[in-house]
Amino acid sequence: MTAWNRGFAQAGRTSRLLLLIPVALIVLITVADIVAPSDIVLGPLLVIAPAITAWGEGPLVTGSVGAAAMAAQAFIGWRSGLLLSRNVLVQLFALAALSALIVILSVVRDRHSRELARVRSVAEAAQRVLLWPLPSRIGTLRLSCVYLAAEEEAEIGGDLYAAARSPQGTRVVIGDVRGKGLPAIGEAAFLLGAFREAVHQNAGLPALAGSLERSLSRYLDDFEPTDEAGERFVTALLLEIPEDDPVVRMVSCGHLAPLLLRSGRAVSAPDLAPAPPLGVGLTDPGEVTVAVLPFAVDDTLLLFTDGVVEARDRDGVFYPLADRVAQWVGQPPEALLRRVQRDLLDHAGGRFGDDAALIAIRRTGEQAPPARAR
Incomplete structure (x- = not known):
């Protein structure tokens, strides 16, 4: 049964x-x-x-x-x-x-x-059409994601994520739209569509960031109220994980750096030189810095939005993500996020002032089985 x-x-x-x-x-x-x-x-x-x-x-x-x-x-x-x-x-x-x-x-x-x-x-x-669930396997990577919307009865809000394969490797985006509610959902949906289109057309992450900047700026100019000009933007973290090279390339557009979890139980946040958020018209591909970090087999990247680390308990204490995750470094992505989600909900009392999203990515060294023919 x-x-x-x-x-x-x-x-x-x-x-x-x-x-x-x-x-x-x-x-x-x-x-x-x-x-x-x-x-x-x-x-x-x-x-x-x-x-x-x-x-x-x-x-x-x-x-x-x-x-x-x-x-x-x-x-x-x-x-x-x-x-x-x-x-x-x-x-x-x-x-x-x-x-x-x-x-x-x-x-x-x-x-x-x-x-x-x-x-x-x-x-x-x-909501499911707007925010597709991430595949559990892409190449040698295992992925899992969690989304906690601030709005009651909602499954998505202003946070976004997506993953896709490209000639350069697997590319991932996680982002956070300023604000929440229906306007934030509209901007998140548009940026996800722009990412899925541009991810296959740009050779490098700086070019991808520039493409997203141009697309989002046009959208904001056409559809956002003029009195909010310059106040709407999206922070985003772009990742590129090649299949044949044990590294991860990152570009931050005003977004928080991920946590890198190694098999030796070390937890670190890489130093990133963030570019301006998307949508403010200042993201120049020529000035975007790409961070390259080792990403070997059994390493895990934990991506998150600010709604996670800004969740407060009854005493107003922020959620200590890095300290809590250090206890569960050896867990696979699905189990890791289940533990984080349960612990985060307990910390915040089940209520959030902002949307919260997390993605866990682990390099396994084993190729995902080919998809069945339909």
Whole structure:
């Protein structure tokens, strides 16, 4: 049985158990009313049963429980010989009216829930189209990624990442759009499209950075409000990892340097000479500095956005990424990011003031198996 099926079955069992509560209430209230003195009337409390049912069930089940409550009310009246009395008839009418109102509210709630589910499904599909998941293997590299959006109910925001093979090797980008929300998502989506197009057309990382700068500047000029000119930009880190050379080449456009994790359990942040962020019109390919670092088998690069290291705990302390990662240097990328994600969520209390993204890249020395023919 799959995890989904187990969860579905467990939810069904829980729903059936909860349904016993209103049924038990109907029985208890009925018995209590019958055995109580004649001057104590408990029948009106039967309306609690359909009200509780509507909390977790649909209109049909709620209406059925309401009908059962009315039958119990009628039985109480019949048992006391007052079924056709004005008092009992008024109680029956009130119970029927309240049960009908509860059913109507349940219908409206279910309709809104279905509409929300459809909207959420479309939004999730759109987000997955904008931010493709990274492949787990590219050549001799193993990759894993984590994205934690600051906006509730969102899967992506203003952070971005992508990876693609080029004649020069595997190229990776991670970036952070200034701001968050829908404008940041638009800029992130545009830059990802520009990267996927330009990654195969530029021989070096400086040329790639220049191409992204020109594309993003045109986009900002055409689509961003004029009163925000110069205030919209994207920090980005570009990587190039050749297959036949144990190095990694990096260009930082105002972005944080990654952590380099070696098998000897050393954690270091390479010194980078960052160029200006993309979109401000100052990224000149001729002035971009390419950092070249050793990247041997079993080495791991941990890329991240500032939302990770700027996450605060209740005391306002920033998340100490380098110190925490030093405990898990030997972990494969997937396990490493699971540990970091869990630890980061615990540190921040599950809430972030900014989007947070991480990528772990390990050189394995083993080629990924060829893709199956389709």
